[in-house]
Amino acid sequence: MTQKLIIADHIITGINADGSPAIMDDTAILVEGSRISEIGPTADMRRAYSGAEEIGGRGRVAMPGLINAHHHVGLTPFQLGARDQPLELWFPERLAMRDVDPRLDTLYSAFEMLASGVTTVQHLHSRAPGDTEAVLSRADAIIGAYTDLGMRASYSFAFRDQCRMVYAADEDFIATLPAELRGPVWTYLSSFGLPLEEQIAVFHSLQDRWADQDLIGIQLAPSNLHWLSDKALESAARLADESGAPMHMHLLETPYQAEYARRRTGGSALAHVDSFGLLGPDLTVGHGVWMTDDDLELVADRGVCLCHNCSSNLRLKSGRADLNGFLSSGVPVALGIDEAGLNDDRDMLQEMRLAMTLHRPAGHDAPFPSASDIFRMATEHGAATTPFGQSIGKIARGRFADVVLLNWNALTYPYQDPAIPLVDVILRRAKPASVETVLVGGAIVYHQGTFPAVDKAAVLDQLSQHLRRQKAPAEVEQRNLGYALLDPVRDFYNDWL
Ligand SMILES: [Zn+2]
Structure with a gap:
């Protein structure tokens, strides 16, 4: 040895x-x-x-090594054509994003993460087009990129079975659209229509494929309350029980999501998720910006972890999150860069600095996070949100x-x-x-700036060549469709707050 x-x-x-x-x-x-x-x-x-x-x-x-506990994609949405928007408008805005080879895409942000001291990433894959085979081959390309670099990754393919554009059934939203948009929106949404049973099969296949690889862990990601029917919430709870896999779930990222939970359940998103037995030490709640004091108490009682996504909350106008409240509740809080940080990159050191600095309210005695609090978020507590748990996060x-x-x-x-x-x-x-x-x-x-296993310059060159080519007609069409949806989506939420 x-x-x-x-x-x-x-x-x-x-x-x-x-x-x-x-x-x-x-x-x-x-x-x-x-x-x-x-x-x-x-x-x-x-x-x-x-x-x-x-x-x-x-x-x-x-x-x-630092742990980026919430990550989705390689090149940033902004680089690929999607402007920062409030989250609900950002969903249609993202249709402007260009297609990128998943391996090159993953390497791009992995370079940035490693260079800022990130050794483990929680990769939450939000959506992948195509059938089970296509989804699995994309997952293999992404996971393969991490293993080639030698980076540790916890990978999940997010479950979602409804409400793919707004916080309402797809058909109900489509019915509100001008006639000429209905067909194209339906076609677009159908391209991400893998049935729940097949999404579950993807999870099992990934677990089988990567079971023996030290660098890779496979997680569950029930994506968010609005994206999951009660049946899907039940399935996620059952799978977590059977497999012991940890889960990461976006919840209460924006005030519209809090209102959605109220409309659907009559109460709080956390309480509804709890009724399926999902709240426990194996669950991490991503964002949680709009949790109430009661929600936070429930999270603390159940031993749930939180993940603070500071830059993302700011860029997508979600709100700031009560990090000081999170920390004083004793809940383990991880830190995630989410889609991209303040400099539109994946600099974990800067994300730590932002979280430390943003949550310093006025008043000599007002609470604020210490450097050690943030350091623990980016190490030990980040580790607790991954399948690697206590085998990473400290030097011991x-x-x-x-x-x-x-x-x-x-x-x-x-x-x-x-x-x-x-x-x-x-x-x-x-x-x-x-x-x-x-x-x-x-x-x-x-x-010292180099990655022994992968030629960074060659990867960037390939990306540059690939993306400099003229946009494919399908890419242009999809971008125009996204732009056309901005007003209808904004109108949909008109009376929500
Ligand atoms: Zn996210």
């Missing part, structure tokens, strides 16, 4: 129960195969394992060696007062340029 010693001046192994960071100085991590087998003083470890390959060294700080014996080495000189040059705590400096100042080396399962997957 290969042995590696990861050496750093300081190793942040995780966040203690009291909220303080756990930091070891002049320490080395012994990696055997894919896991951490020992952590100890550098001098002793060098003597004991003199044959081990050394990684890092003086001037480095090591931390657990027995866990996978998913480790990020920061070059402290690059991070602090020309000066950083040493009185400022280490984790605070990382949260406020770390950028991808200070990420030097990233290991996943003990393998170096990123080092």
